[in-house]
Amino acid sequence: xxxxxxxxxxxxxxxxxxxxxxxxxxxxxxxxxxxxxxxxxxxxxxxxxxxxxxxxxxxxxxxxxxxxxxxxxxxxxxxxxxxxxxxxxxxxxxxxxxxxxxxxxxxxxxxxxxxxxxxxxxxxxxxxxxxxxxxxxxxxxxxxxxxxxxxxxxxxxxxxxxxxxxxxxxxxxxxxxxxxxxxxxxxxxxxxxxxxxxxxxxxxxxxxxxxxxxxxxxxxxxxxxxxxxxxxxxxxxxxxxxxxxxxxxxxxxxxxxxxxxxxxxxxxx
Amino acid sequence: xxxxxxxxxxxxxxxxxxxxxxxxxxxxxxxxxxxxxxxxxxxxxxxxxxxxxxxxxxxxxxxxxxxxxxxxxxxxxxxxxxxxxxxxxxxxxxxxxxxxxxxxxxxxxxxxxxxxxxxxxxxxxxxxxxxxxxxxxxxxxxxxxxxxxxxxxxxxxxxxxxxxxxxxxxxxxxxxxxxxxxxxxxxxxxxxxxxxxxxxxxxxxxxxxxxxxxxxxxxxxxxxxxxxxxxxxxxxxxxxxxxxxxxxxxxxxxxxxxxxxxxxxxxxxxxxxxxxxxxxxxxxxxxxxxxxxxxxxxxxxxxxxxxx
Numbered sequence: 001x002x003x004x005x006x007x008x009x010x011x012x013x014x015x016x017x018x019x020x021x022x023x024x025x026x027x028x029x030x031x032x033x034x035x036x037x038x039x040x041x042x043x044x045x046x047x048x049x050x051x052x053x054x055x056x057x058x059x060x061x062x063x064x065x066x067x068x069x070x071x072x073x074x075x076x077x078x079x080x081x082x083x084x085x086x087x088x089x090x091x092x093x094x095x096x097x098x099x100x101x102x103x104x105x106x107x108x109x110x111x112x113x114x115x116x117x118x119x120x121x122x123x124x125x126x127x128x129x130x131x132x133x134x135x136x137x138x139x140x141x142x143x144x145x146x147x148x149x150x151x152x153x154x155x156x157x158x159x160x161x162x163x164x165x166x167x168x169x170x171x172x173x174x175x176x177x178x179x180x181x182x183x184x185x186x187x188x189x190x191x192x193x194x195x196x197x198x199x200x201x202x203x204x205x206x207x208x209x210x211x212x213x214x215x216x217x218x219x220x221x222x223x224x225x226x227x228x229x230x231x232x233x234x235x236x237x238x239x240x241x242x243x244x245x246x247x248x249x250x251x252x253x254x255x256x257x258x259x260x261x262x263x264x265x266x267x268x269x
Numbered sequence: 270x271x272x273x274x275x276x277x278x279x280x281x282x283x284x285x286x287x288x289x290x291x292x293x294x295x296x297x298x299x300x301x302x303x304x305x306x307x308x309x310x311x312x313x314x315x316x317x318x319x320x321x322x323x324x325x326x327x328x329x330x331x332x333x334x335x336x337x338x339x340x341x342x343x344x345x346x347x348x349x350x351x352x353x354x355x356x357x358x359x360x361x362x363x364x365x366x367x368x369x370x371x372x373x374x375x376x377x378x379x380x381x382x383x384x385x386x387x388x389x390x391x392x393x394x395x396x397x398x399x400x401x402x403x404x405x406x407x408x409x410x411x412x413x414x415x416x417x418x419x420x421x422x423x424x425x426x427x428x429x430x431x432x433x434x435x436x437x438x439x440x441x442x443x444x445x446x447x448x449x450x451x452x453x454x455x456x457x458x459x460x461x462x463x464x465x466x467x468x469x470x471x472x473x474x475x476x477x478x479x480x481x482x483x484x485x486x487x488x489x490x491x492x493x494x495x496x497x498x499x500x501x502x503x504x505x506x507x508x509x510x511x512x513x514x515x516x517x518x519x520x521x522x523x524x525x526x527x528x529x530x531x532x533x534x535x536x537x538x539x540x541x542x543x544x545x546x547x548x549x550x551x552x553x554x555x556x557x558x559x560x561x562x563x564x565x566x567x568x569x570x571x572x573x574x575x576x577x
Binding site: 003004005006046048054055056057058059096098223224226227228229230231232233234236237252257 | 519544
């Protein structure tokens with residue numbers, strides 16, 4: 001069990017990935033080491049740059065991409081006003097970070113493990129591939145829309161095999177879904193482990209096939225969060241268990257506290 | 270510096286080691302924030318709203334960030350008072366700091382039952398009566414917008430919890446908050462906390478839809494501080510019982526502004542999301558901020574505001 005802590009970290013650098021136009025939308029943010037004694041791949045952190053001022057009160061949840069003795073890496077895509085402000089960070093700026101938070105992906109050294117990543121869902125698997133004691137037992141299927149260079153794929157290629165499928169035309173999505181099913185079936189047969197992170201429709205696809213083929217699968221969920229520590233109840237998701245007082249209602253779990261990683265048969269997406 | 274404050278109620282006094290509490294709904298049951306500071310260093314903490322039976326809460330999305338604030342429509346999701354008394358409370362550090370139970374019910378009878386149940390719990394230092402939640406259909410703010418109803422709820426809670434200090438939390442969504450305050454004071458309330466959230470909404474223009482599933486929700490955060498200060502000031506001039514100020518407090522100076530206009534203590538709410546150690550930091554910085562404000566203690570500063 002790792003105890004989270006909060007600290008004010010310094011921005012070491014902000015590295016743009018995959019120049020896609022006049023503006024950059026993908027960045028690796030390298031921060032000074034927060035001094036965590038332990039973290040596990042799949043866990044996340046709440047991150048709030050000082051330059052948010054009081055205008056944006058919330059921190060944002062980010063997967064822990066990777067952590068070394070020297071630094072903590074967060075990888076993000078500019079999608080809203082928070083990440084837009086983050087794209088303006090400069091070395092020496094400060095960022096408040098609390099973590100490591102939440103649950104982690106299972107690591108079973110000798111089990112054949114399939115990583116299914118959709119777009120930015122690749123991020124927690126960087127740390128996973130680096131922390132896994134036997135990376136030759138892992139393979140990854142990566143579906144994405146932007147060029148591969150936008151994502152932190154190089155640091156994965158040095159540890160594991162990555163099959164990359166880029167979605168450019170409408171037929172590509174069918175190919176991706178077909179391949180996902182084939183791979184899940186294959187891993188179910190060899191009693192392997194399937195881990196998935198990506199957008200909601202992607203996770204639903206994985207959940208459906210995992211149930212159909214009897215694969216053991218974990219999904220990493222994402223939700224809007226205010227506190228990140230289980231207090232505000234803003235990020236709840238439905239579970240397959242029943243809520244105590246309402247027969248008709250699904251149970252509720254806090255994605256930040258019980259998740260973000262759940263066994264696929266535990267949650268209702 | 271002597272930071273201790275006593276909320277001298279009409280029925281029971283509540284002594285706090287310092288004036289910094291955390292606001293209900295923003296601090297879970299306290300333990301969620303234990304990694305980020307010493308809970309015993311707070312004056313106390315007010316737990317997430319409790320109801321007699323478990324409550325499911327509202328559908329998602331339940332929260333949205335707004336300029337210098339946020340909207341929430343959680344809908345008082347909780348496991349019910351029995352679960353709290355059996356499972357949660359025994360694990361809380363109630364011997365070291367004040368654990369205050371926030372209570373919500375949809376009828377006066379239910380308020381009575383809930384108060385009576387908590388009256389028996391040694392670990393509960395006080396009750397905060399929520400008659401101001403904007404996010405529930407029954408009860409909630411309908412008790413908080415009618416002085417007669419507010420008085421009836423207050424009276425029932427006081428009768429049902431004879432051993433506890435009773436704090437009543439007022440809504441800013443009223444025409445005359447001073448009249449509400451006077452009404453709950455006359456009904457026996459020991460103290461008043463104000464304010465609860467302001468009713469608001471946020472629009473997704475692209476989809477032409479509300480950003481909250483509940484459409485409307487409670488606005489909190491730094492953006493509401495001027496409204497909260499105004500309410501505390503108006504209430505302070507209307508009643509003789511102590512006031513606990515809440516609304517947009519982020520720094521120790523913010524806390525002292527509330528104390529200056531008449532609050533005896535304060536609650537830190539949305540700031541707990543800005544940084545999880547916000548309440549601990551405010552409690553720690555209070556003595557220095559007090560000195561900078563030229564006061565020997567928070568108690569000395571209380572109510573010294575003047576318009577002359």
